[in-house]
Amino acid sequence: xxxxxxxxxxxxxxxxxxxxxxxxxxxxxxxxxxxxxxxxxxxxxxxxxxxxxxxxxxxxxxxxxxxxxxxxxxxxxxxxxxxxxxxxxxxxxxxxxxxxxxxxxxxxxxxxxxx
Amino acid sequence: xxxxxxxxxxxxxxxxxxxxxxxxxxxxxxxxxxxxxxxxxxxxxxxxxxxxxxxxxxxxxxxxxxxxxxxxxxxxxxxxxxxxxxxxxxxxxxxxxxxxxxxxxxxxxxxxx
Numbered sequence: 322x323x324x325x326x327x328x329x330x331x332x333x334x335x336x337x338x339x340x341x342x343x344x345x346x347x348x349x350x351x352x353x354x355x356x357x358x359x360x361x362x363x364x365x366x367x368x369x370x371x372x373x374x375x376x377x378x379x380x381x382x383x384x385x386x387x388x389x390x391x392x393x394x395x396x397x398x399x400x401x402x403x404x405x406x407x408x409x410x411x412x413x414x415x416x417x418x419x420x421x422x423x424x425x426x427x428x429x430x431x432x433x434x435x436x
Numbered sequence: 437x438x439x440x441x442x443x444x445x446x447x448x449x450x451x452x453x454x455x456x457x458x459x460x461x462x463x464x465x466x467x468x469x470x471x472x473x474x475x476x477x478x479x480x481x482x483x484x485x486x487x488x489x490x491x492x493x494x495x496x497x498x499x500x501x502x503x504x505x506x507x508x509x510x511x512x513x514x515x516x517x518x519x520x521x522x523x524x525x526x527x528x529x530x531x532x533x534x535x536x537x538x539x540x541x542x543x544x545x546x547x548x549x
Binding site: 358360374 | 469471478490494495527531538541543
């Protein structure tokens, strides 16, 4: 079974600075999708960014970008110019591109943004 | 469009009691998923509906959990009888197609005392 590991339970960043959240995964599949989801306090989880494994180019969404290292099975999230609204729990997730419908999530990283 | 809604947002029950969680997916989303996060641990898959049919229920922990999706609209997840280890946050998510992005609800925080 696929596993997703987030080794940083908590992280903090100064407002306007850059922070990188780590994620590694284990799979024997060659085609899959990776995601970062964000859950602000008492609010719903929303998709931050998505990466297809077959694409070598790292996905970018405004201030959010990923460093996807397929051989190392690493998928880190970089948040640039951090804002107070970025404070949330961040979950890394994996989903097979095949028949499976399950998402496999990590344990989450709680990000605090310091004013 | 209205998002995925879950009710209640919080539930505190005693061991042995019954609780029913409800999820209203985004209108038109055939795929509905239930996930659970136990405190400090990863979010784990429970089951997946396509319309009213259970596509995959491999993540359901035991027969104390019963999920239904009558008419392919809203879904309920009943826990009967509840045990202490059932405490956690139960998330519902929906998607238009199997490969579409998931839209999550706010979750229901269940505490079993």
